[in-house]
Amino acid sequence: MGMDLPPLTPSTLYLVATPIGNLEDITLRALRTLRECDVVAAEDTRRTGQLLKHFGISKPMVSYFQFNEAKRSEEILERLQRGEKVALVTDAGSPGISDPGERVVRAARVAGLRVESVPGPCALVAGLTASGLPTDEFHFIGFLPHKSGQRRRQLEALKQFAGTLVLYESPYRVEKLLTELTEIVPDRQVVLARELTKKFEEYVAGTPAQLLEVVKKRHLKGEFVVLVQGFTAEAA
Numbered sequence: 742m743g744m745d746l747p748p749l750t751p752s753t754l755y756l757v758a759t760p761i762g763n764l765e766d767i768t769l770r771a772l773r774t775l776r777e778c779d780v781v782a783a784e785d786t787r788r789t790g791q792l793l794k795h796f797g798i799s800k801p802m803v804s805y806f807q808f809n810e811a812k813r814s815e816e817i818l819e820r821l822q823r824g825e826k827v828a829l830v831t832d833a834g835s836p837g838i839s840d841p842g843e844r845v846v847r848a849a850r851v852a853g854l855r856v857e858s859v860p861g862p863c864a865l866v867a868g869l870t871a872s873g874l875p876t877d878e879f880h881f882i883g884f885l886p887h888k889s890g891q892r893r894r895q896l897e898a899l900k901q902f903a904g905t906l907v908l909y910e911s912p913y914r915v916e917k918l919l920t921e922l923t924e925i926v927p928d929r930q931v932v933l934a935r936e937l938t939k940k941f942e943e944y945v946a947g948t949p950a951q952l953l954e955v956v957k958k959r960h961l962k963g964e965f966v967v968l969v970q971g972f973t974a975e976a977a
């Protein structure tokens with residue numbers, strides 16, 4: 742393209758977003774960052790290995806996952822302090838959004854190191870923007886806790902929030918969530934944004950009770966972003 746691309750900056754942690762399904766969603770900058778960095782810190786080296794292979798990139802990897810995030814953060818920091826360029830990627834989407842990353846970013850910032858986002862796919866943005874619900878104000882919850890009491894309390898506490906609520910949910914708990922919404926916000930419009938960017942992408946909208954029926958009847962599986970109409974939108 743004739744663009745004069747500057748080289749990556751030494752001692753920088755790059756947060757590289759990767760596709761949430763459709764491999765065409767990788768950005769040119771993500772590819773270049775993965776190609777030119779010294780090491781890729783991956784949530785799962787096997788999965789990231791497949792991604793790199795798909796794009797013809799071979800690069801040393803270190804595993805970086807939730808259960809050893811503290812120890813791995815230190816290692817990553819040491820590499821950055823030695824001048825290395827580190828690309829952090831998770832299994833899908835944007836690092837740090839319901840995914841590891843937060844801890845090492847904070848540690849790097851505290852140490853005065855440079856951190857840059859290489860933005861790209863993120864399920865919450867993809868789902869919210871195409872849902873038809875208001876996007877001007879929203880609250881991202883991520884995954885609710887597993888325990889019923891805690892889930893309920895969190896949903897109750899957000900019931901009066903004016904904007905759209907955005908949740909991530911595993912396919913195994915979507916029915917549970919819809920049952921809870923049936924009790925807590927029965928009259929709201931809810932949108933299930935399913936399998937975003939993939940072959941069976943779809944948006945199913947309705948009240949919690951209507952969606953519960955659909956999910957049961959169709960045995961809906963896959964990955965979900967769940968969007969719940971806000972309090973004021975309901976009043977209107």
Ligand code: SAM
Binds near residue numbers: 910935964965966
């Ligand atoms: N960091 C990721 C991001 O930027 O979206 C999210 C990672 S989180 C561990 C995984 C959850 O994100 C899934 O359980 C689902 O709720 C949501 N998600 C990821 N990919 C999705 C997709 N293609 N369609 C719908 N939801 C998706």
